[in-house]
Amino acid sequence: MKETNQIVKKSNDLITAKYRLTIIQQYVLHNVISQIHIEDTDFKKYEVNVRSIAENHGIDTKNAYRYIKKSALELNKQPIIIGDEIEGIALNWFSSVRYNSNRGTLLVDFHPDLKPYLLQLQGYFTQYENKNIQRFKCVHSLRFYEFLKQKQNLGKGKEFYVELTLAEIRSMFCFSDSEYKANKDLRVYVIEPALKEIHEQTDLSITDTQFLKKGRSINSVYITAKPKTASKTSKNSDSSDSKQKTVEIPTNIVKQSENADVSDLQHRASKITGL
Structure with a gap:
């Protein structure tokens, strides 16, 4: 059905x-x-x-x-x-x-x-087709997709951007103080897998991703996106036009190498999928 x-x-x-x-x-x-x-x-x-x-x-x-x-x-x-x-x-x-x-x-x-x-939303709302979120496997993808759709109208059919501080991401996702404590973990396990899925599965192309520093530490992520044309809007959209290189899931997170600890790999994969 x-x-x-x-x-x-x-x-x-x-x-x-x-x-x-x-x-x-x-x-x-x-x-x-x-x-x-x-x-x-x-x-x-x-x-x-x-x-x-x-x-x-x-x-x-x-x-x-x-x-x-x-x-x-x-x-x-x-x-x-x-x-x-x-x-x-x-x-x-x-x-x-x-x-x-x-x-x-x-x-x-x-x-x-x-x-x-x-109900009865007249302004200050976001809408999208339910089909665009149907094949997400990463637990964080849907919310990042919504953050992007919220700002899409600002691009007037062209490129637009969203900037989120890492503190905002931790707060909105209700992460505890011990979860993704290192900014690198937040980037590798949360942000990058979510943006990769959005680029591949939805009506949006992620065209650039920048992690901005404040002092010596990463403070925020600046995501540039644009609507896909009708011919590109499918779950198997070609990702070759994307400049984004930071959203590839590292192979050592979800694939087992010869010397890998299986329980550790399963734990890492569960961070991404939420299952």
Whole structure:
């Protein structure tokens, strides 16, 4: 059961909010968001067809229901924080999740406090086609894609850029103080794999990536992107026109060499995939 070309539309406050979800939780969430219609004034009960999610996102259908159901039920353990250290609000995604194993479906209700961020959006919002995020495997790719789509209109159909400090990235992704403590780890395990997937899988080309220093340390990443032409917009887009060389995943992260420690390689790969 394939999904139609559905649109995901969010307030920019939600794009830049602080939260942390697994890749499966992101798939479930955006499947539901894409069911909201522009004319809706209130949330409805939204049905999630688990087989459809599995097929569209390349998930093994054998254990898909158990895995996706578990991910959906745990979504509310990961609240969204909108605001800053001085003033903000913490919200849950769903007010309820009903499941029916016989039908292979979930029935979810968005938390009503999310209405200003998902309904009747007239300005200060970001939208994109759900098909562009369907094949992400890196847990961080979707959010970097949203950061870029948020700024795309500034390019007026041509190149545009996003600059994010490493502190902003750590905050928005809710990384603990011990995670990706070294800037090199944040670059290698988070930023570069995400940009590589975006360039290969979506309607955006990453044309340049610069890591900017403040003093002797990297302080921010400056990402230049542009919309792909219709002929290039596919998951197997040719990446030869990209000047970006920093987003190739080093082979020693995900491939086993003769002297590699298998458990160490699996740990490194899990940092990228989030699984």
